[in-house]
Amino acid sequence: MRASQASLIAAIAIAGAGVVVAPRSSRAHAFPAAEQPMVGCTMNAVPAEVEIRFDNPIEAMFAHLQVSDKSGADVTADAPAVSEDRITLSVKLKPLAVGDYAVKWSVVAQDSHRSEGSYTFTVAGSRD
Template sequence: MHTIIRNLARAAALAIFCVGAQTLPSLAHAELVSSVPAADAVVEVMPEALVLTFSESIEPAFSKIEIVGPDGLAVGGTSFAIDPANGASVIVTLPAGLPDGSYTVDWAAVAADGHKVSGTYSFDVK
């Protein structure tokens, strides 16, 4: 009798563990998974746009991306929008004529689940 109860308890614990493990990915927060140009990249020509790809869709109304130029000031004339082909990617359009040098991308994003994440990375234009 004790063996049956013990086996039922083990089966119940295993079932609870399996159901709980399936929900773990939904508890993860959005994170930046790639960028173009990539972090620490050295490019020959300033791209017309940057692409930041997150692990999940973000809410553009509550997100911010700022590009800091070689002079230490925020680059004006930028805009960003969600990539219509991939809701987890953001396209940041840059103005023409930016000088060569080191650029820093400061970003803060709010995921669809309401969690805010932020980060920074740099790239160089030679």
């Protein structure tokens, strides 16, 4: 009987470990893997767009990306776009002046979890 009890305990432990591991994969939020312009950077060249690549697919219907200048004025030229693979969120920009800019984004991952964030970048202009 002891051998069968040990086998039963081992089987329960293995099954329990699977239950503990399984929920982790279902909690996958989408977070930025890379940004262009990069977080906190100072650029000499004026960017034509802002692009954020995420680590998990995002839902286009719920994707928001706004870029504003120091006064809070929106400097986006078009509506944000999501790539076909649903990994990249981008928006074209109006011509930017020298100054500080804020990027605000919010997305819903394929698993329905929402994430959001913001960062800044600076356009310094050319050094002639």
